[in-house]
Amino acid sequence: MRFTIHFLLFILSITSSLYSVANETIKTELLAVANENRLLQYYENGENKGPSIEILEAILKEAQLEAKVAFMPWARAFLTAKTQPNTLILSMIRTPEREHSFHWITQVSHAxxxxxxxxxxxxxxxxxxxxxxxxxxxxxxxxxxxxxxxxxxxxxxxxxxxxxxxxxxxxxxxxxxxxxxxxxxxxxxxxxxxxxxxxxxxxxxxxxxxxxRISYIAISKPTDLEIVNRLQQAARKFEKTAEYLRLVLE
CATH class of the missing domain: 3.40.190.10 (Periplasmic binding protein-like II)
Structure with missing residues (x-):
């Protein structure tokens, strides 16, 4: 009987530990990189603005995730998103050369x-x-x-x-x-x-x-697939709203 109790306690401690690790992974703060474009995303008066930013924020809220936005020259933004895990990029044209280097989240504009x-x-x-x-x-x-x-x-x-x-x-x-x-x-x-x-x-x-051309929000390939799935599922849900249609055509 004592062995059974100890064994159950051991299983519970392992389960709790795994849950804690999984929960910590999901709560990882993401980085979103972008080049400033007044039609899509930009920084003004202490705020991130633009339709692509609004789409990103809606998807993050639905996915219960957070991301810090950093504006930088396009070449550096692209390299950062291509090589660093947990890194989103706005607003990137989807091309055959880029197809397999990222996970694609949602369309944000036509160009x-x-x-x-x-x-x-x-x-x-x-x-x-x-x-x-x-x-x-x-x-x-x-x-x-x-x-x-x-x-x-x-x-x-x-x-x-x-x-x-x-x-x-x-x-x-x-x-x-x-x-x-x-x-x-x-x-x-x-x-x-x-x-x-x-x-x-x-x-x-x-x-x-x-x-x-069509530009997208994408995320780096090395990112945890659970995070990718959350973002993609949140995007599919947001894409069905009138707000998304307004923003993507703005």
Missing amino acids: TRVFISLKNKPESYVDSMQQAKQKLIAVVLGSAGYNELISNGFSDKKNLYVVADAELMMTLLENERVDLVYEDPHNVLNILNRRGKTDTAIRYKEIAPENE
Whole structure:
């Protein structure tokens, strides 16, 4: 009888210990990394703002998880999320090259990538990849746009001016130090408007299906699968709400 009681106590202590470890794992604070984009996510007046932030917060709340948000240059955000466990990334275009390096949580926005020039520089306008290869193009290091251009034969030694973020990219275009930027025109116009350059007109070829992209919240591959599952299940639930539809189309 004494052996049975001791054995039961032993089992209970092991079970309690395992529960404690499991509970601690789930309560692990996550890190969410991102590049600032006023259309998607940004930091202002001590607060994280933007539709992607709101989607992230809703999913975390549903999953009963927490995450600290850190803004940084895109290349560093991407490397951090690719290599560090428990790291979310906002808002990343899903590509075949990235597919197996992350767990994908939910869509957060629709974007486009086109060659954009200043309207007062008609000689800079292009309507094909081949024409663009004869121009100098600003593009964000490590972005999906950068990878697309590299895979299509562009080179930072010949026709790419590689920068850390879209703000610097636009400064180069405004100052006519580059002919083109490869970016979403909505983001370009947003940056110009915030700078008070509402009279600066841009030009680009009409957007076609091949220019369209979808960006996601994703999480690093080494992350505990229980955390991944919680986030994905919470995302599926939130995706059924009117609030999600409003935010993803905002």
